[in-house]
Amino acid sequence: MATRNTLSTRWVTLIMVAALVCSVAVVWGLIQITGESPASSSTAPASESASQSAADPGTDVSSSDRTTTTAAETNSLRPSAGSAVSTALTPAPILPGSAVRLPAAWTGTAEMSISVLGRCATSGGTSSYTRSAELALQGPVVGNGAFDDPNPLSMTLGITPAGIPGLAIYSASTDRSGEVHRTWWLSSGTDQAAPERTTLSGVLIDDQPVAGALPPNLLVDNETDLQPCESGGTVRVPRTLAAGSRVTGWVSATEAHLDVTATTTDGERAVTAVVTLSRRPGA
Numbered sequence: 001m002a003t004r005n006t007l008s009t010r011w012v013t014l015i016m017v018a019a020l021v022c023s024v025a026v027v028w029g030l031i032q033i034t035g036e037s038p039a040s041s042s043t044a045p046a047s048e049s050a051s052q053s054a055a056d057p058g059t060d061v062s063s064s065d066r067t068t069t070t071a072a073e074t075n076s077l078r079p080s081a082g083s084a085v086s087t088a089l090t091p092a093p094i095l096p097g098s099a100v101r102l103p104a105a106w107t108g109t110a111e112m113s114i115s116v117l118g119r120c121a122t123s124g125g126t127s128s129y130t131r132s133a134e135l136a137l138q139g140p141v142v143g144n145g146a147f148d149d150p151n152p153l154s155m156t157l158g159i160t161p162a163g164i165p166g167l168a169i170y171s172a173s174t175d176r177s178g179e180v181h182r183t184w185w186l187s188s189g190t191d192q193a194a195p196e197r198t199t200l201s202g203v204l205i206d207d208q209p210v211a212g213a214l215p216p217n218l219l220v221d222n223e224t225d226l227q228p229c230e231s232g233g234t235v236r237v238p239r240t241l242a243a244g245s246r247v248t249g250w251v252s253a254t255e256a257h258l259d260v261t262a263t264t265t266d267g268e269r270a271v272t273a274v275v276t277l278s279r280r281p282g283a
Helices: 002-034 046-055 063-067 071-077 118-123
Strands: 104-116 126-138 154-159 166-170 172-174 180-182 184-190 198-204 218-220 246-251 255-263 269-279
Touching (some): 104 255, 154 269
Antiparallel strands (some): 104 269, 154 166, 166 218, 184 198, 255 269
């Protein structure tokens, strides 16, 4: 009886070893035929792996590791809402009313008026200019800081980006560490008077420098007639726009119109701009 038990145990062991060898052979054969392991079959799309790599570029994952990652493991490795996220994982926003899919861009002109205030007010005045203008709207800014931009869109407006006087408006940005800094609070909606338009409204809420860096919302006013009481040849740094500055207007699939009213933090300038734009081809 003891001999039969010993033989039975040996046969069971041999059968298990043979089954294991067969399983390994089957898996090896599938890899040779398909070029990937069964774990990376159609249940886990290839785009999922690509998105994961883009979302976490700092992770060094070998090709063999990627092919053996299951769909459940891929989902567990995706970054949380507060981490850096690939834009490919976020659907492109569509503006209400105009149905414009972001990102989108418009180009045109701005009629600017800049008033000299403060210590130079008595010798200054108001000067008017016609300048080129560029508007870009994107989805919310995403980073890996304490919060992502909760606004439904982000905005960049540049008036005479390469000349003077000029105006630069950035509703949100990310620093080198990827942290989001929101400077404008924006809202959008359908224009009740013209349902094919999207209304835009924004107010500047943060005019303070971050880690010593100049805030991104600036007036460049190095024009001779805007320096009435400055010493000759003085070149000033750009002036920071003050909290409470506003942008209102609308965009459509073909056009845009914005009104800008702003003051500077030093109390030296007041700015208004009426911006008329057309949709940039292909944008």
